[in-house]
Amino acid sequence: MSENQRLLVKNAKQVVLICRNGEKFLNKDGMKSLSVIENGSVVIGRDGLIKAVGPAETISAQYPESSCDHVIDATDMCVLPGLVDAHTHPVWAGDRVHEFAMKLAGASYMDVHRAGGGIHFTVEHTRAAAASELLDALTRRLQRMLRAGTTLVECKSGYGLELQTEVKMLEVIEAARRSLPINISSTYCGAHAVPKGRTEAEATADVLQVQLPRLKELMSAGTLQVDNIDVFCERGVFGLSSTHRILQAGRDMGLNINFHGDELHPMNSAQLGAELGALAISHLEEVTDEGIVAMATAKTAAILLPTTAYILRLPQPRARDMLDAGVIVALGSDFNPNAFCCSMPIVMHLACVNMRMSMSEALAAATINAAYALGRAHTHGSLEVSKHGDLLVLNCSRWEHLIYQLGGHQEILRYVVIKGNIVHDNDKTMQM
Numbered sequence: 001m002s003e004n005q006r007l008l009v010k011n012a013k014q015v016v017l018i019c020r021n022g023e024k025f026l027n028k029d030g031m032k033s034l035s036v037i038e039n040g041s042v043v044i045g046r047d048g049l050i051k052a053v054g055p056a057e058t059i060s061a062q063y064p065e066s067s068c069d070h071v072i073d074a075t076d077m078c079v080l081p082g083l084v085d086a087h088t089h090p091v092w093a094g095d096r097v098h099e100f101a102m103k104l105a106g107a108s109y110m111d112v113h114r115a116g117g118g119i120h121f122t123v124e125h126t127r128a129a130a131a132s133e134l135l136d137a138l139t140r141r142l143q144r145m146l147r148a149g150t151t152l153v154e155c156k157s158g159y160g161l162e163l164q165t166e167v168k169m170l171e172v173i174e175a176a177r178r179s180l181p182i183n184i185s186s187t188y189c190g191a192h193a194v195p196k197g198r199t200e201a202e203a204t205a206d207v208l209q210v211q212l213p214r215l216k217e218l219m220s221a222g223t224l225q226v227d228n229i230d231v232f233c234e235r236g237v238f239g240l241s242s243t244h245r246i247l248q249a250g251r252d253m254g255l256n257i258n259f260h261g262d263e264l265h266p267m268n269s270a271q272l273g274a275e276l277g278a279l280a281i282s283h284l285e286e287v288t289d290e291g292i293v294a295m296a297t298a299k300t301a302a303i304l305l306p307t308t309a310y311i312l313r314l315p316q317p318r319a320r321d322m323l324d325a326g327v328i329v330a331l332g333s334d335f336n337p338n339a340f341c342c343s344m345p346i347v348m349h350l351a352c353v354n355m356r357m358s359m360s361e362a363l364a365a366a367t368i369n370a371a372y373a374l375g376r377a378h379t380h381g382s383l384e385v386s387k388h389g390d391l392l393v394l395n396c397s398r399w400e401h402l403i404y405q406l407g408g409h410q411e412i413l414r415y416v417v418i419k420g421n422i423v424h425d426n427d428k429t430m431q432m
Ligand SMILES: N=CN[C@@H](CCC(=O)O)C(=O)O
Pocket: 089, 118, 119, 122, 232, 260, 263, 308, 334, 336, 337, 338
């Protein structure tokens, strides 16, 4: 007799696959109409992988309910892949609510940074915090993201800016990866700012000669798994040449390049990323036409962060120009002490209204394309056989409600499932 399956999600009004032919990303017209099955079911095996997805009648003929450990009756509900958040800074101590007030009163991001606040404020508090305190805070934040539908999240270090604290942050991310159900892509961002009292050249040398070699040792020993390397490439932070050297060194260690570029000033970060074979570049509020062409050609994903432009009142990134040029557009929450947002449904809503993306484009950007930006499109980002059984069950008649109901996702997100396990049951939460 064949083995039981872990979970059957049956009779959903809509099952949004996103794509169905093993695409690693979607761009141009591919983002405009997503693959959807009306009245469908999904089966996830005990290995946590999708065994079957298709019309409800076909699935019920092949997988009787008795062959499944758990069954979710999704009648009148919608099923979507778990959301992927491609850019977050979730490990830190010391909130910056006071700076929010300063910014509302007119101070710019760089005014606050130059006055010793911003990243510097968070660095001071994160250096002083115990790893256990950071892990508690990270756990609460990741659980909040999960309850908003995120099942794969990128997590950066970058509030240490020296070896000891950067390693402490990466160890905290590693501990979360091992103990929580949410999937994590870990990013070393030791070049997030130039530490107080140092020059850019000194900070670059420290990253290249002290931090990266130690990281390499910890990775080889299996103590740490780090997936990506990041630099804040910006005027007054790390210039193009330092960024180039750091990213290249990370790439030589086997890390994926995924960095902050062209945010506050046009830096030609997009061209640099394309030249280095970066998997992704984030922000791009100030990207040039040449940068857009370079990214489209190199298949370097653009991770757009609608909360940044919203909170800092910056010009919006040119999402439409990037989409029309064929750039692989992904989305991230940019959760950090400057932008306290854990919700990808809100991020998608902002992307639609402020960046003029369609709802289909926003969902593709928050699933398959975000998975691509993290090098995980072969396992995540769509509901296809053999991929991870990570999905959302929404208590609504059309999937678009997840984006349309601004801030209403807590009400309609009924279940969050990771590898076939129900990790959030909204009804139970409501009763607590
Ligand atoms: N721009 C640089 N880094 C973050 C902000 C980090 C912070 O302000 O603490 C971002 O992506 O928005």
